[in-house]
Amino acid sequence: MDVVQEVETTFPDVWEKPSGKEVVVHVQENSDVVLVSPSDGERVTILVDKNVEVVFFEEGSGTYTVDILCKDNANVRYYSKTTTGSAKRFCYLERDASIFWIDATYGTAKVAVTSYLADKGADAEFHSVFLGSGSHTFSVTSKMIHAGSHSTSNMVSRAVMLGKSKGNYEGLIRILPEAKGCDAYQKEDTLLLSPEAHMDATPNLEISNEDVRCSHGVSLGQVDDEKLFYFLSRGIPKKEAVQLIVQGFFDEILDGMQEHGTGIRKDILQVIA
C-alpha cells in the first residue's frame, strides 16, 4: 500500500473535516488491488489521480471513515465487507470519474455510503448484499448526490433476513437543481426467511429539476414458491433449495467482485447452512 503522508491537493467543500487519525493513500498509477484496512477511530483518505484505474479491497474493524477523491476520469472499484462496527464511506467524483462499490454486510454493523457526483458525466454504482442472522442488527444507508449534469447512478441492494435479525435500509437519490440530464435508479429486494426477522426499507428520492430520469423499487417477501417448487420437484430437499436460492440471489452481486468475493461467499454459506 502506497502510503504518503502529505499530498498537495485541495479537498472539496463537501469533504468532512478530518477527525482522529488520518491515513492518506495516493494512487498515481493503475493498480490491481490496493488493500485498505482501517482500524478503530481511523479516517482513511484516498486520492485517485486523473485517468487512473484502481481496485480497492477493504476489510476494517471498529468505527472508521473512508473518504475517496476521484479526479477526472478516474475509475475505481471498491469492494468491502463489513461484519462489525460502523463504516462510513464517501466518494467525491470529478468529471467523468466513476466508482463501483460492492459491499457485503453481515453481522451487527452500520454502513453509510455516499457518492457525491460533483461534475459532468460522473457515474456511481452501489451494489450491496446484506445478510442478517441470529440477533444481528444492521443498518445500511446509501446516498447518491447528483450535483453534476449528465451524471448517472445505480443502486442495487439485496437482503436476506434470518433468525431474529433486524435490518434497516435507507437509500437516497438527491438531484440538485443544477444537475440536468441525470439518470438514477435504485432497487432493494429483501427475502424474509424467518417469521421473527424484521426489515425496514426506505428508498427516498429528492429531485429538484425536471430534466431527470429516476426510478426506485422495493420488494420484500419470501422465497418464490415457484422457484422452490422447481428444486423440490428435482429431488432437492427444501433446506438445500432455500440455500441455493439465497446463494443465487447474492451471487448476481458478488460476481462483480470476481475472485475477491470468494471469502465473503464462504462466510455467507456458513451462515445459511
Place this chain on the structure above:
Amino acid sequence: MGLPIMNEFASVEDRSMYDEANEHDPAFEAPPGLNEEVVRTISKSKNEPAWMLEKRLQGLKLWQETGFPKWGPDLSALIKDIDKIKFFVQPKAKETTNWEDLPEDIRKTYEKIGIPEAEKKSLSGVGAQYDSEILYHNLKKEWEDQGVVFTNMDVAVKKYPEIVKKYFMTSCIPINDHKFIMLHASVWSGGTFIMIPKNVKVRIPLQAYFRMNAEFGGQFEHTLIIADEGSEVHYIEGCFTEGNMVTTNPDYKKIKDIREEEKVLTSEGDFKKTEQMQQSLYSGDLYTIEFYGDSTQKIEVTEEHPFLYVDRKRKSDRNKEWNPRWNMPKFFKKGDYLTAPINARTDTLETIKFYIKRSNAHTGKGTRGFSYWEWNVPAIPEFFRLVGYYLAEGSISSGHYLNFSFNMNEREYIEDVKQCVQKVFGVTKSLETHHKKNNGTNVVFCDTDLARLFSHFGKGCDKKHIYSTLMYAPKDLQRELIKGWFRGDGNYYNKQHKSGRKELFRINTVSEKLARQGKDILLRLGIVSFLNARDRAKEGRRKMYTLGISGDQMIPFGEIAGISVSSTMNGKKRAGKFGLTEKFAFYPIKKITKRAVENHPVYNFGVDDDHTYTVGGVAVHNCSAPSYNSSALHAGCVELHVLKNARIRYSSVENWSRNTYNLNTKRAIVHEGGVVEWINGNIGSGCTMLYPCSVLAGRGARSDSLGIAFAGDGQNQDTGSKVIHAAPETSSTITAKSISKDSGISTYRGLVKVMPAAVNSKVSVECDALLIGEDSTSNTYPQMEIGNNKVDIAHEATVGKIGTDEIFYLMSRGLSEEEARQMVVAGFIEPIVKALPLEYSVELNKLIELEMEGSVG
C-alpha cells in the same frame, strides 16, 4: 341530475370567482388566538355536555405543551399568524334542511361553488359547511327510513351521546395524536356524522361541502363515519357536483382538448360502465336550446342543469343592466339571455415562438435528419396583419412556397403583404404571377422557413386556424389580424331594400375552427358577432361559415376595417340583439324545446359529436376558501370506523385557496373483512400535510388508497398514505401520483408498517411523479417497516419530466405544445381520475388544466 349531454366542459380562465370572499357578517366570532376562555365559549355556545368540554380542555392543554412539528414543509408563516386565527366563527344562519331558509348571500356562495337548489331533490344527502358551522343538511327519505344517520357533528353530540362518546377521538384518532389534532380537539366545530346500520348499502354517495369565509379563518370540522357490519357507503367530501355550470369558453383548442380527455375517459374500461350506470341514467325532460349569435349549434341538457342567465327586462328592448345569475333550463324563457364569459387573458408579447423543422445538412449540424429551430418572430402589427392575410388568402405549395392570392385590383393589399414580409422577416424577394382568366394576382415567396412558419396557421383552407399564442395577444395586435383577415375574406354588405337599408359586415371561411376563433377575438375587441353555417353539399362544396357583424356592433368593427359606418340607421340609432359587458357577452334564446326521456344515458352522448360549444362550462370548484393575504388554517379530522365486512369509500378533492395551510388528519380503523378506499385529490392550498391512514385491525381487512397532488408555483404538497397492518391476511394498495410545476414542491411521504401478527399480508405501493419546469421539486419518502416474513411487498416509484418524444409525437400530429403537454398530463393522472365519480373526474381534469394553463415557454 343535471348532466349536460353532448356537451364539452370548458374551463374558466379566472380563479377569482372562487377566491372571492362574501361580505362577512357572523353571528358570533371568537376573538383571535386560543385560550381556555375561547374553548369554554365555543363549548357553551354549542350547549355541549360536560364530557365534551373536558375533552376540549385536555386538547388545549396538550396543544400548549407540545411544540410544532420539525419535519416536513415550512410552517413558519402559519406559526407567526397562529394567534391571529379566529378559531371559531358562527354564521348568523341556523342549520336547516330547507334550502329557501338559507340567507341570500350564503345561498349565493353555494350556488357559486356548485350546490344548486335542485340538488337537494336528487342527491341522497348534502351537507354544507360555511366557516365553522354546518348550515344545510339533506338526506333522502329512503335512506332515513332505513336508519341511516347523516347529520351535523354538533347535533350528533347531543342526539347520540353514547355513540359519539364511544367513537369520537378515542380509538381511531386519540386527542394526543399530534400537534394539530390537539388543536382540533380543543376547537373543533361542525362537520359530519354518519352512521350506517347493519347491512344497509347506501348506493348514492353522501356529500358535504365546506367553505371558509373569515379572514384569518380556521376550519376544524370533524367527520365521523361509522359503517356497521356489512354496510356500505360512499362519502364525498367537499365538492362541486353535477351542477357543472355551462358557459362559453373562449379558446376552442381547449375545448377540443377537454373533449379528447373525455374520450379517453369514455373509451376506457369497466369503471365507466358501472359508475355511469349509477350516475347518469336520466329520466325526465331534456331541453334543446337554440340561441341567437350562433345558429350552428344547439345545447341539449337536462332540466336542472344550471346556466349563467340573465332575465329579459322588456320584451322588445334590449336589457340595460346585466346581472347574471344561475338558472335552470326548466325556467328558461325565449328572449332571455345566456351568458358567455369573454377570455380576459392578455399576454404581453415581444416575440412569438415558432418551432421550425430544419434539415441538419442545412444548418451544419450533421448530414442527416432534422432538428428544430426556435424562431422568435417579433410581435408587431405587421406580423399580425400578415397572419390575417394568410388566413384569408394564403396557401403553401410543395412545402416550400408561400402564396397569397389576391384580385388584380387589390394592388394596395398586394403591396402591403410584401411590405409586411419585408418588415417582419427581412425577405425582399417575391414573385408575382397573374391569371387572366380569374383576374388573380399571386404573390409567391420562395422560402422554406417562411412556408413552415405559416403552416402553424393551417394548410388548406378548411384547416386554417389561429396559432394559440396569438389568441392571447394584446388587443391592438389582434385588431391588425382581423383587419388583414377581413381584407381578404370579408365583405361589406350595404343594400337598400324595400323594407329599408340592410347593412352588415361578413367574413366567410370554410374552417369552423377559424370562424370560432375569430368570434372569440372579436369578443375580446368588444364586438359581438353571430355565426351562421351554410351547408353547400349540394353544390359539391364545403360547409361555409359566416361571421356576421350587424347593428350597433358595426361601429367598432368599421373602425378596424377602415370603413366608416354612420351611428344611425334608417334614421334611428343602431340597435342590436346582444349584450356586452367587460366580462360577458349575452345571447338571447331563440327557441326552447323539450322532450321526455326515460333512463337516458346522458354521458354516452355526444362524445363523438364534432360540435364544439360556445356554451361550455364555467368550472365549479369545491372546498374553496376565499383569498386573503393572511394565513388560514384547515385542521379537520376524519375518523372512519369500518366494522366487520363493511365498506367505506371516502373521496375528496381539496381545493383551498393558496393562503390556506391544509393540515388535515384522516384515519380509518378497518375491522375483519372490511374495506376502506381513500381517493384524494389535492390541488389548492399553499401548504398541505395530509396522510390518510388505514389501520387494518381485523383479519382480511383491506385498504386501497389513490392520491393525486398538484403543486403549482409556490405550493408545497406534502401528502402520502399510511397503512398499518395489524392483523393476518390484510392487504393494501397505495397509488400516488404527483405533479410539480414551476417552483412547486410535491412530496410523497408514506408509511407501510407490517406488524409481526400480520402474516400473509400483501402490500403494493406505487408512486409516480411528474416534473414540469426547471425549478420543480419532487421528493419521495416511502418508509416500510416489515415485522414478519409471510408478507409480499412491492414498491415502485418513478420520477421524470414529460418526454420530448411524447411532445414531438403529438406536435407532429398538429397539436400545439401546450395542448400536447396538457394531454400528457391528463394521461398521467388518468388512473386517479377514473376512480372518481364522473362529474368529479371532469372537475379534477378541469382544475388540473386550469393550473397547467400557460405552462409552455
